[in-house]
Amino acid sequence: MELNEIRNESSIKAKNGIGFLLAAIVIWSIITIIFLLPVDIQQKNIYMLISTGIMFPLSIGMSTMIKADWQLKNNPIGNLGLIFNFAQLIYFPILFFGMITNPEDAIIFFAIITGAHFFPYGWLYNAKPFYIMAPVIAVVIMMLGLYLDGKDLWAVSLSVVILFLLLIFLLIIDYKKK
Numbered sequence: 001m002e003l004n005e006i007r008n009e010s011s012i013k014a015k016n017g018i019g020f021l022l023a024a025i026v027i028w029s030i031i032t033i034i035f036l037l038p039v040d041i042q043q044k045n046i047y048m049l050i051s052t053g054i055m056f057p058l059s060i061g062m063s064t065m066i067k068a069d070w071q072l073k074n075n076p077i078g079n080l081g082l083i084f085n086f087a088q089l090i091y092f093p094i095l096f097f098g099m100i101t102n103p104e105d106a107i108i109f110f111a112i113i114t115g116a117h118f119f120p121y122g123w124l125y126n127a128k129p130f131y132i133m134a135p136v137i138a139v140v141i142m143m144l145g146l147y148l149d150g151k152d153l154w155a156v157s158l159s160v161v162i163l164f165l166l167l168i169f170l171l172i173i174d175y176k177k178k
Helices: 003-013 015-034 041-065 080-101 103-116 128-148 154-177
Strands: none
Touching: 003 015, 003 154, 015 041, 015 154, 041 103, 080 103, 103 128, 103 154, 128 154
């Protein structure tokens, strides 16, 4: 089987990873609510990190709900998506640095890391929307962070939700073409 066929098979069976993105929308919606709470920024950041603990089980549930097979056991590149996802954890020292040195920017660091980590999924799923939206998410969040200057940080997480919805829309179009 040719590499592009393998990648397209991954795209179709896993439905471009949309189950994980749906779970991410739930989590970033929770983060939006957290950043609307009348608690100090350190508590918000801790709650933000805690909320991510449901990502994997929620992703499995969402993938099951949309009938996506994200495991791809008989596909030679099947484990690559999981490796890409775990690779995001390597960037967490940047997030922790932000939480320590400037707690108001932690959500911005987290949103940029989350958005940018989608870039290699463009290769895995042979899906251009990941190549387009990963840098768009990173740049939009950076610009928003500069504009907000530590205020109304809930707008960062809400923007992530909106950008993820756009990504899902584009990925559905890509999936249906295949």
